[in-house]
Amino acid sequence: MTVSTKLQQTVASAESVMANLKSFALETQDQNAKQMFQSMAQSQKTIVDSLNARLQYVQSQEPQYKQ
Known part of the structure; x- marks a missing residue:
């Protein structure tokens, strides 16, 4: 498996984590948790x-690895 x-x-995988964090932020009613998830999503971005x-x-x- 190449580095690319x-x-x-x-x-x-990182994009998936970011999407999950954004989803958690939307789904929670707890404002502290919402803010935490939004902050974590921004860090993940x-x-x-x-x-x-x-x-x-x-x-x-290494152009041969470009897809």
């Missing part, structure tokens, strides 16, 4: 963005 493939899988940037870099350096 592993990064793509990691991005997908930063992680997703960083992973995507790294993936783009890897793919630009």
Whole structure:
């Protein structure tokens, strides 16, 4: 398995976590929990963005891994 493939899988997993956190924020009535989930989702978005940037870099350096 290539680094690019592993990064793509990691991005997908990180996006799934972010979606779950957003869903939890929408589903809860507890305002403290809602705020916590929203904050965590925002932090996760930063992680997703960083992973995507790294993936783009890897793919630009190794074009054979670009899909």
